[in-house]
Amino acid sequence: MLLKPDPTFYASAKDAMKAPPEMLAYVALLSASGNGSPDALAVVDVDPSSASFARELDRVELPNTGDELHHFGWNACSAALCPFAPRPHVERRYLIVPGLRSSRIHIIDTKPDPAHPRIARVIEPEEIVERAGYTRPHTVHCGPDAIYVSALGNAAGDGPGGIFMLDCDTFDVIGPWEADRGPQYLAYDFWWHLTQDVMVTSEWGTPNMIEGGLDPNLLLGGKYGHHLHFWDLRSRRHAQSIDLGAEQQMVLELRPSHDPANAYGFAGVVVSLKDLSSSIWLWHRNNGAWAVQKVIEIPAEPADPAQLPDMLKGFSAVPPLLSDIDLSLDDRYLYASCWGTGEMRQYDVSDPFAPKLVGSVHIGGIARRAPHPANPSRPLAGGPQMVEISRDGRRVYFTNSLYRAWDDQFYPDGVGSWMVKLDVDGDGAIAVDPKFFLEFDGGHRAHQVRLQGGDASSDSYCYS
Amino acid sequence: MGGMSGHFAWTALFLLGCYHGLNPAMGWLFAVALGMQERRIGAVLLAIVPLAVGHIASVAAIVALAVTAAVDLPRPVVHGVAAGVLLGFGAYRLIRIRHPRWVGMRVGFWGLCLWGFLMSSAHGAGLMLVPFVTAGASTAPYAAGAAMLAVHTLGYLATMTAVALVVYAKVGVSFLRTAWLNVDVIWAIALIVTGIVALFV
Numbered sequence: 154m155l156l157k158p159d160p161t162f163y164a165s166a167k168d169a170m171k172a173p174p175e176m177l178a179y180v181a182l183l184s185a186s187g188n189g190s191p192d193a194l195a196v197v198d199v200d201p202s203s204a205s206f207a208r209e210l211d212r213v214e215l216p217n218t219g220d221e222l223h224h225f226g227w228n229a230c231s232a233a234l235c236p237f238a239p240r241p242h243v244e245r246r247y248l249i250v251p252g253l254r255s256s257r258i259h260i261i262d263t264k265p266d267p268a269h270p271r272i273a274r275v276i277e278p279e280e281i282v283e284r285a286g287y288t289r290p291h292t293v294h295c296g297p298d299a300i301y302v303s304a305l306g307n308a309a310g311d312g313p314g315g316i317f318m319l320d321c322d323t324f325d326v327i328g329p330w331e332a333d334r335g336p337q338y339l340a341y342d343f344w345w346h347l348t349q350d351v352m353v354t355s356e357w358g359t360p361n362m363i364e365g366g367l368d369p370n371l372l373l374g375g376k377y378g379h380h381l382h383f384w385d386l387r388s389r390r391h392a393q394s395i396d397l398g399a400e401q402q403m404v405l406e407l408r409p410s411h412d413p414a415n416a417y418g419f420a421g422v423v424v425s426l427k428d429l430s431s432s433i434w435l436w437h438r439n440n441g442a443w444a445v446q447k448v449i450e451i452p453a454e455p456a457d458p459a460q461l462p463d464m465l466k467g468f469s470a471v472p473p474l475l476s477d478i479d480l481s482l483d484d485r486y487l488y489a490s491c492w493g494t495g496e497m498r499q500y501d502v503s504d505p506f507a508p509k510l511v512g513s514v515h516i517g518g519i520a521r522r523a524p525h526p527a528n529p530s531r532p533l534a535g536g537p538q539m540v541e542i543s544r545d546g547r548r549v550y551f552t553n554s555l556y557r558a559w560d561d562q563f564y565p566d567g568v569g570s571w572m573v574k575l576d577v578d579g580d581g582a583i584a585v586d587p588k589f590f591l592e593f594d595g596g597h598r599a600h601q602v603r604l605q606g607g608d609a610s611s612d613s614y615c616y617s
Numbered sequence: 618m619g620g621m622s623g624h625f626a627w628t629a630l631f632l633l634g635c636y637h638g639l640n641p642a643m644g645w646l647f648a649v650a651l652g653m654q655e656r657r658i659g660a661v662l663l664a665i666v667p668l669a670v671g672h673i674a675s676v677a678a679i680v681a682l683a684v685t686a687a688v689d690l691p692r693p694v695v696h697g698v699a700a701g702v703l704l705g706f707g708a709y710r711l712i713r714i715r716h717p718r719w720v721g722m723r724v725g726f727w728g729l730c731l732w733g734f735l736m737s738s739a740h741g742a743g744l745m746l747v748p749f750v751t752a753g754a755s756t757a758p759y760a761a762g763a764a765m766l767a768v769h770t771l772g773y774l775a776t777m778t779a780v781a782l783v784v785y786a787k788v789g790v791s792f793l794r795t796a797w798l799n800v801d802v803i804w805a806i807a808l809i810v811t812g813i814v815a816l817f818v
Binding site for chain 2: 164168235237
């Protein structure tokens with residue numbers, strides 16, 4: 154127990170932008186070699202003055218195989234300063250690391266040595282099924298009263314997916330979050346407007362719809378998720394669904410404004426059946442109800458079928474396959490990972506209704522295979538995927554693996570495994586850091602990145 | 618106020634009220650956050666009223682119980698029980714601090730009353746007044762109890778309002794991350810000290 158608040162807690166996103174630069178990054182590694190090695194959590198040195206900059210410092214191997222690490226989060230964050238349930242003297246200390254396939258949740262302790270964390274506890278899938286009825290845990294957010302975790306389905310691999318809660322102190326599974334889920338069936342990401350008592354959830358598919366890979370029949374039939382759901386956070390009741398249209402397949406990442414007085418946010422859609430474009434939608438409050446509108450459309454790029462995997466040959470085009478988005482803490486820049494076309498886009502969203510494309514970096518891509526400046530002659534597979542922005546907005550990190558089954562479908566000759574960094578200058582201009590190109594060895598693919606002390610998608614703030 | 622000299626007791630009650638008012642978990646921070654949400658100072662003031670009502674109701678319930686006990690039961694029994702409760706509750710809070718499970722900010726007038734009541738009760742705010750209430754050999758114990766509650770409330774309300782307004786209008790909440798001392802520990806110790814005082818007055 155601390156006598157003063159954890160120094161990584163900030164009352165507002167504005168304050169958090171003054172945080173010191175991160176020294177370490179934690180990266181989820183998925184074992185894809187087929188040699189029976191377990192998944193792992195890598196610790197990466199991101200201190201530019203360090204001799205081991207851009208290299209792995211340690212790798213925490215998980216006790217079992219086949220977990221399929223994906224997303225993860227912290228046990229506590231700035232939400233602990235919220236006025237209605239203050240618990241400012243807990244520590245941001247444990248990483249909550251779910252296995253998306255195994256449904257096992259690992260509690261990894263970053264104390265006493267943050268460069269060499271260790272596993273403190275493992276929550277077995279049986280406990281989650283028994284207490285919450287869910288499997289395939291995905292997004293983790295530290296809430297004011299509990300740790301919230303989304304889950305894609307039930308024990309049989311069907312829906313409904315939803316959200317369950319872990320006790321902040323003991324990490325015991327408390328139970329399912331929803332009191333009334335209304336029409337919601339599919340699940341994926343969630344976040345909230347914490348001070349407005351609003352929860353927002355998105356839709357991918359049930360475990361049975363996704364674990365065999367992207368199913369063209371389901372996709373072309375418009376069966377993957379295409380709704381946004383709005384909930385009353387207090388009563389845990391479903392309040393409103395918005396259908397983006399069945400052609401908008403897979404509504405994934407949700408990024409609400411970091412300023413709690415604002416009532417808007419961005420949702421990324423992977424692919425449109427109409428033209429293979431990806432899109433970003435703005436949700437906002439309009440006369441008391443929620444409304445959405447498409448504010449960004451990223452078109453597919455024509456390509457020679459010879460360069461394309463079987464699934465895309467007939468289209469002669471590469472879809473952007475927008476897989477992740479991330480919003481800087483000042484709500485100014487939205488980064489968009491185009492995993493298919495191998496592009497990281499930077500939009501100025503100062504006016505959220507009228508984003509402006511202000512930056513772009515090419516790396517990897519199904520057809521493009523753009524190299525990294527560290528080795529300009531070497532074509533790269535995979536593309537910008539999980540993206541994380543430092544609290545001060547000056548550094549952007551991303552990795553290149555999306556989801557095991559999808560990697561193999563879209564990059565059948567091997568997706569590779571890399572992590573890169575962009576520098577953002579005082580005017581917001583982005584540039585690839587030529588000194589930061591980390592390849593993970595041992596057949597491990599890199600997924601989500603979390604930065605020491607918090608980042609642009611880890612914390613919720615209750616003050617403007 | 619026989620057991621404790623008059624001035625000291627009234628001053629202590631007032632300061633105890635100030636101490637409660639100063640605690641961010643006793644209301645002012647909630648009021649500030651609501652003001653920020655609506656971007657107007659009026660929302661801060663509007664929230665203070667129900668938050669204070671909840672706190673006072675919680676404290677008043679304990680005070681009423683203590684006064685009634687002091688009237689009906691022998692003093693050594695009352696003091697013994699009061700000291701036991703204070704020491705026990707203080708020790709419990711020192712060992713096992715449960716955090717509030719409350720979720721929600723758009724809670725309305727009665728919601729804020731309830732929140733104030735629950736937070737004050739969970740912290741044992743009213744218990745701290747018990748030694749003062751039971752110490753007196755007043756001829757009008759209920760009136761004396763009410764006066765003590767009023768003095769406590771004055772300290773609480775004045776401090777809470779002043780802090781909320783200054784923080785909202787001038788200082789901002791940035792300082793919380795370094796200045797928000799773990800009052801749970803101090804609070805638990807205060808309960809234990811009050812318990813010891815109750816044993817000897």
